Amino acid sequence: MKVLILGGGVIGVASAYYLARAGHEVEVVDRQAGPALETSFANAGEVSPGYSSPWAGPGVPIKAIKWMLMQHSPLVVWPLLDPDMWRWGWQMLMNCNARAYAVNKSRMVPLAEYSRDCLKALRAETAIAYDDRAQGTLQLFRTQKQLDGIGGDVAVLKQYGVPFEVLDRAGFCRVEPALKLTQEKFVGALRLPGDETGDCFKFSTRLAEMAAALGVQFRWNTRIQALQVGGGAITGVHTDAGLLKADRVLLALGSYSPQLLAPVGIRIPVYPVKGYSITVPITEAQYAPESTIMDETHKVAVTRLGDRIRVGGTAELAGYSMALRQARRATLEHVVSDLFPKGGDLSQTEFWCGLRPMTPDGTPIVGATPIKHLLLATGHGTLGWTMACGTGRVVADLVSGRQPEIDVSGLAMSRYG
Ligand SMILES: Cc1cc2nc3c(=O)[nH]c(=O)nc-3n(C[C@H](O)[C@H](O)[C@H](O)COP(=O)(O)OP(=O)(O)OC[C@H]3O[C@@H](n4cnc5c(N)ncnc54)[C@H](O)[C@@H]3O)c2cc1C
CATH class of the missing domain: 3.50.50.60 (FAD/NAD(P)-binding domain)
Structure with a gap:
């Protein structure tokens, strides 16, 4: 055919x-x-069935208001006169409840896990290489309140049989040794060892x-x-x-x-939700991440891709605008230098944005x-x-x-x- x-x-x-x-x-x-x-x-490089969840969930509307008010905000909404944007936003709001979340998650996880398994099989059959690593993702929490709040996520991980570890400082420094320099900023972490990373391009x-x-x-x-x-x-x-x-x-x-x-x-x-990334060359490998680290406070992912660090995040509703906004770059640079101050050379930053094709569910x-x-x-x-x-x-x-x-x-x- x-x-x-x-x-x-x-x-x-x-x-x-x-x-x-x-x-x-x-x-x-x-x-x-x-x-x-x-x-x-130039996406964040995570192959992450463990984090395959809809953004729309119970409590998200309140959190979204708080995110928009933060200095390094993970969410930005431009007040556009675009009926598609507001219709999409409304549909997303309608999915912010426990019932819809459960249905949507139950549709996403099987595809994501199947996809990771297909990727593994493809690697085994063809030896395709793409700065790939299979060392999991680590979600870092800066406050005890964040750490205490992971109960819901852990229950969902258990429900779907996704392997996970809750780690203290010594634990997360064992999997990400470069965090020894900045460990005091974090109270603990959630690790999903089954996740992978790699350069999508x-x-x-x-x-x-x-x-x-x-x-x-x-x-x-x-x-x-x-x-x-x-x-x-x-x-x-x-x-x-x-x-x-x-x-x-x-x-x-x-x-x-x-x-x-x-x-x-x-x-x-389907509506474009803009995201940004920076890519910086690694200066000293011992001070760089091993795999992907998610900074829960800023909703930013920091990923090792070969001899580079990719830092991705931000959800911006700005229509189809591809303007590269310097405030977003500042957030990404802030996070990577806060976590890995000696890891990357920010003077050689490559700054990029892309439009995530998002459905409300x-x-x-x-x-x-x-x-x-x-x-x-x-x-x-x-x-x-x-x-x-x-x-x-x-x-x-x-x-x-x-x-x-x-x-x-x-x-x-x-x-x-
Ligand atoms: C900052 C950021 C971080 C992300 N991080 C991750 C991550 O860590 N893990 C993950 O799984 N996903 C991540 N994503 C999401 C992921 O990158 C996207 O879901 C994925 O790239 C979408 O792929 P696609 O092929 O559907 O779209 P695209 O890659 O956009 O491909 C669509 C293609 O259509 C072509 N096209 C469009 N219109 C026309 C036309 N009229 N004529 C001809 N060609 C046309 C375009 O040129 C383009 O090549 C991230 C996204 C962003 C923005």
Whole structure:
């Protein structure tokens, strides 16, 4: 079968690879010059099934107000006159209760765990390398109140059988020795040893090379203009390079997915939630992180990627603006120098931002649409790197008419009615 994939981010590339492995003829179209040059480029690097939770949860609205008032705020909302933003915000608010949280989490965790297992299998089969490490994530708490409040999280981890350790100072310094210099700032930590880390851009680039070797055609520097629909089915895709046709079309355009879908009558609640990262070269390895550290106070992740440190965070509702705001950079630099004062060279900081394709329920949208032969793989929000390989496998199974290995009924867009 010929499959046309719209979007060459980590989701599009992973889908292309697994579809090609399943024997399909695959073409990927993207406006960029190569794979993963938009949101998948410089994310925080966590492959974290352990933290696969929706942002919308009980108590989050009150916390959100406090976050917005902090000096190094993890949440910024620009008062835009954008009905999509306010509609999305309202839908998210409607998910801030225990019942919705439980449903959404139960849809996210299986995909994230399956995805991590697919990634492990892929590494074993192909030796793909991407500054990967499998040393877990460490959530650091600055106050006793934060540490005392992890009961709910621990209960959820137990419910899903996710291995974890609650560590005192000696414990977290054992797994992250560089924290010995700053340990007094923290009262304890929660460690998820099953989580992994790696550079999503390097991964996507290598996987795209492997997909090309399997016959996948990549059409870069090509803007997708519109979907063509006739008789209730997708009949083609208008691009700068003309009308492209295929037996199946997979739309994996990240935050831009709704823009192509709306003209053909499909509304999905995916909205861009901007995040920022900095990448700094490591100065002395002994003073740098070993894996990922989450600073719970600032909601910032600090990750070792080879000889670099990646620091990522902030949720900013600012529409599709790609402005690099210096206040966000200051927050990320503050956190990394607070945790690892001798770890990285801030004079060589690379500053970046990307638009997380977020759904209000935190769960991605994967599967069929009301338009025949058009499928979606979008809305992966904060966890697109974590969920990429699993999404690719599921897409390949759906296109091939096989039953996916996990239950994907809760991932379909039909959940929105
Ligand atoms: C600061 C930050 C930190 C993050 N940290 C993590 C993390 O630690 N772990 C994790 O799992 N996830 C993380 N994420 C989320 C993750 O990066 C995303 O979920 C993921 O990259 C989404 O991938 P995608 O392929 O859906 O979208 P994208 O990578 O954005 O790909 C979409 C592609 O569509 C193309 N496109 C769009 N419109 C058009 C058009 N009209 N014509 C042609 N091409 C088009 C774009 O060029 C792009 O290549 C983070 C995100 C941010 C911003």
